[in-house]
Amino acid sequence: MHTNTSVLTANGVDLTNIELPELEIPVLTGSQRQGDVLVLRVTTEHKGEPLAKGVTVVRAESNSSNTHTLVGDGLWESNARANREDELVQGWLTVPRGGEAFLIHTEEHNAIGIGAGTYEIRRQREFAGEWRRVAD
Numbered sequence: 001m002h003t004n005t006s007v008l009t010a011n012g013v014d015l016t017n018i019e020l021p022e023l024e025i026p027v028l029t030g031s032q033r034q035g036d037v038l039v040l041r042v043t044t045e046h047k048g049e050p051l052a053k054g055v056t057v058v059r060a061e062s063n064s065s066n067t068h069t070l071v072g073d074g075l076w077e078s079n080a081r082a083n084r085e086d087e088l089v090q091g092w093l094t095v096p097r098g099g100e101a102f103l104i105h106t107e108e109h110n111a112i113g114i115g116a117g118t119y120e121i122r123r124q125r126e127f128a129g130e131w132r133r134v135a136d
Contacts, residue, residue, distance in 0.1 A: 002027070007102050007111040011054065011071045020110065027100045027113035034105050034112050037068045040120045046092035048077030051101065057090045057121050066105055070121070073099030088122045
């Protein structure tokens with residue numbers, strides 16, 4: 001069983017602002033959402049580099065955006081176009097059978113658990129007179 005405390009502490013995240021430190025973090029194999037990031041299960045295979053000590057998939061851009069970091073087992077393939085404003089796909093995560101990864105959303109929100117499979121990691125956008133990235 002994983003909790004916010006076990007996942008965040010293992011990855012050097014300060015627990016001061018976590019409202020539910022002992023909340024259990026399930027490891028799921030379907031699509032998930034965390035703030036302005038979508039984790040979508042895909043069937044296409046992707047190669048990549050080991051997550052090692054973590055990969056930042058979304059970096060804080062302003063006061064209304066927070067950093068999202070992937071940690072755990074698996075391979076990360078970054079989308080070469082991810083830095084473009086109009087590009088939503090940040091990259092692809094492949095978690096091996098028996099492995100698990102976690103998406104950490106700064107020090108304020110619960111982590112989410114990601115089970116075996118391949119996932120597209122993407123930003124969300126909203127329409128507010130024009131399409132723009134979601135800021136959570």
